[in-house]
Amino acid sequence: MAVLEMEHSTEAGMQHAAEKELNPWEAQAARFDLAAKKLGLETGIGKVLRQPAREIIVHFPVLMDDGTIEVFTGYRVQHSIARGPAKGGIRYAPDVSLDEVRALASWMTWKCAVVNIPFGGAKGGVICDPKRMSQGELERMTRRYTAELVDVFGPEKDIPAPDVNTNEQTMAWIMDTYSMHQRQTVTGVVTGKPVSLGGSRGRSAATGRGVAVSCDQSLRYLGMRPQECTVVIQGFGNVGSNAALLLRERGYHIVGVAEWDGGLHNAAGIDVPALVEHRRLTGSVRGFAGADEANSDELLLSRCDILIPAAHENVITSGNAAGVRARILVEGANGPTTSDADTVLERNGVFVVPDILANAGGVTASYFEWVQDRMGYFWPEDEVNDRLDRVMMSSFTDVIRYAESHGVNNRIAAYMLAIDRVASATKQRGIYA
Ligand code: GLU
Numbered sequence: 001m002a003v004l005e006m007e008h009s010t011e012a013g014m015q016h017a018a019e020k021e022l023n024p025w026e027a028q029a030a031r032f033d034l035a036a037k038k039l040g041l042e043t044g045i046g047k048v049l050r051q052p053a054r055e056i057i058v059h060f061p062v063l064m065d066d067g068t069i070e071v072f073t074g075y076r077v078q079h080s081i082a083r084g085p086a087k088g089g090i091r092y093a094p095d096v097s098l099d100e101v102r103a104l105a106s107w108m109t110w111k112c113a114v115v116n117i118p119f120g121g122a123k124g125g126v127i128c129d130p131k132r133m134s135q136g137e138l139e140r141m142t143r144r145y146t147a148e149l150v151d152v153f154g155p156e157k158d159i160p161a162p163d164v165n166t167n168e169q170t171m172a173w174i175m176d177t178y179s180m181h182q183r184q185t186v187t188g189v190v191t192g193k194p195v196s197l198g199g200s201r202g203r204s205a206a207t208g209r210g211v212a213v214s215c216d217q218s219l220r221y222l223g224m225r226p227q228e229c230t231v232v233i234q235g236f237g238n239v240g241s242n243a244a245l246l247l248r249e250r251g252y253h254i255v256g257v258a259e260w261d262g263g264l265h266n267a268a269g270i271d272v273p274a275l276v277e278h279r280r281l282t283g284s285v286r287g288f289a290g291a292d293e294a295n296s297d298e299l300l301l302s303r304c305d306i307l308i309p310a311a312h313e314n315v316i317t318s319g320n321a322a323g324v325r326a327r328i329l330v331e332g333a334n335g336p337t338t339s340d341a342d343t344v345l346e347r348n349g350v351f352v353v354p355d356i357l358a359n360a361g362g363v364t365a366s367y368f369e370w371v372q373d374r375m376g377y378f379w380p381e382d383e384v385n386d387r388l389d390r391v392m393m394s395s396f397t398d399v400i401r402y403a404e405s406h407g408v409n410n411r412i413a414a415y416m417l418a419i420d421r422v423a424s425a426t427k428q429r430g431i432y433a
Contacts, residue, residue: 021318021340023099024100024102024314024335025099025100026339027103027313027335028103029050031339031412031415032049032415033050034412034415036049036050036419038406038416039416041423049423049426052078052105053078053079053080054078055076055102056077056149058073058075058145058148059072062137062140064137065134065136065137072126072144073127074145075123075124075125076124076149077098077101077102078122078152079102079122080106080120082120082422082429083425084112084120085155085156085157086120086121086158087158087159087161087367088108088121088122088123088124088161088363089104089160089164090123090125090145090161090166090170090174091124091125091166092125092165093127093165096126100125100313101124104123105121105123107121107355108122109418109422110415111357111360112363113417114414114417115357115360115363115391115392116395117391123163124145124149124160125163139173142170142173142174142177143173143174146174146177146178147177147181150181153190154189155186159188159190159366159370161190161192161363162192168199168204169194171190178190188370188373191203192362192366192369193369198369198372198373200365200384201378202365202368202385203369205245205246206365206384206388207242207243207359207362207365208238208239208240208241208242208243208244208245208246208332209243209361210360211239211243211330211359213361213388213392213396214392215231215247215308215353216250218330218351218353219328221351225251226247226252229252229253230303230306231244231253231256231304231305231306232255232258232299232300232304232307233254233256234258234296234299234300234315235259235312235332235333236257236259236285237311239310239332239359240308240311241272244272245272245273248270248273252306253268253269254270255268255302256270256294256304257270257291258297258300259284259285261286262285262294263285263294263298263299264285264294265291265292265294265299266290270288270290270291274288275288297320300316300320301320302325304325305326306326306329306330307328307330308331309331311333311336312334313336314336316336316337316338316341317337317341318338318341320341321337321341321344322348324345324350328350328353329345329351329353330353331352331355331359332358333359334355335355342411346409351410352409352411353410354410354411354415356418357395357399357410357414360391360392361392364391364392365384368387398417399414400413402416
């Protein structure tokens, strides 16, 4: 009996440990605690920055195409407004949870601080299955979610953007709904809008562009050349495909693409524009003639110079981190690596460009979009790209120098740099009583 109980409790303990590892909020908190300790952050300021400032949950009805009423649950979490308005995307997925949105909101705070743009951090999400919804249902859901949060959003308060399963069209609906309530057109309430509605040139490819700049900078730092470099990309959506296109243009060999429904491998390098076209026509990378079929999980662990997870959280965990054979990991997604996996990667000498740096190109271009909306004057694409490249290059250097001078890995360096900036703003503003 005693043995049985012990077995059960060990099993429960293991399950608890696994759940904890895969909880993005725990992953964020583990890095925050480590960085705060290394920084010697004051306990009181640490308490302020550890928690999100506001968490809003809405349950709202939507009329479905078949005449039934469905009730959806949506979140908006504002982690911090210490350095400026709250900023961050909105995602639609069946597994959206408050802890996930909390983590993503705090990552936005750290990301905006790493690239030194004047925003705080926020994130939103709606629990839904967008693949099973019509355009009409998605539009009604988006508009009602926006209406529920109309007092929360605002160009000086909280500015949404696209994220997983949301896009330019979603942002156009949010902008229109918000504007109808304000009785005037307010373009600056969202970023990632269509260029025809006050969007910025270069915004849609910006996250992928920032990932490509991060790869270039890593190679420079490590003394490698793109032409000798093989790349595996996990996720071929907006971030993965744009990064792949740019990397291929710069001479990198994209040897593997891993998607949720199957992977591709070609040791000689995949023709990326042809694959983008194939995916646009068929909706999948599968069946592409220019590469062999491959198992996506195995692709992650295949030998390559750069591995780019560009889809979602928890792709590299304690379960597979030891098998990663890439020299460099550039995190296009938010939270693709668990905190437990960090230790293994560091031990194995993998050079990590952490998410809050590597994928910050998107929000940096969002900042440019917001600035252009406020000016009512729009820049040519070259100017957006040049400014973006400069921000990404200098932020990369800041993080690497910080890591070297403090003797920490790149991820903890990025967190320390960001926490330090947000802590200074918080202290200077003082605690309102
Ligand atoms: N969703 C993107 C991110 O996670 C962009 C956010 C934004 O532009 O506000 O960084």
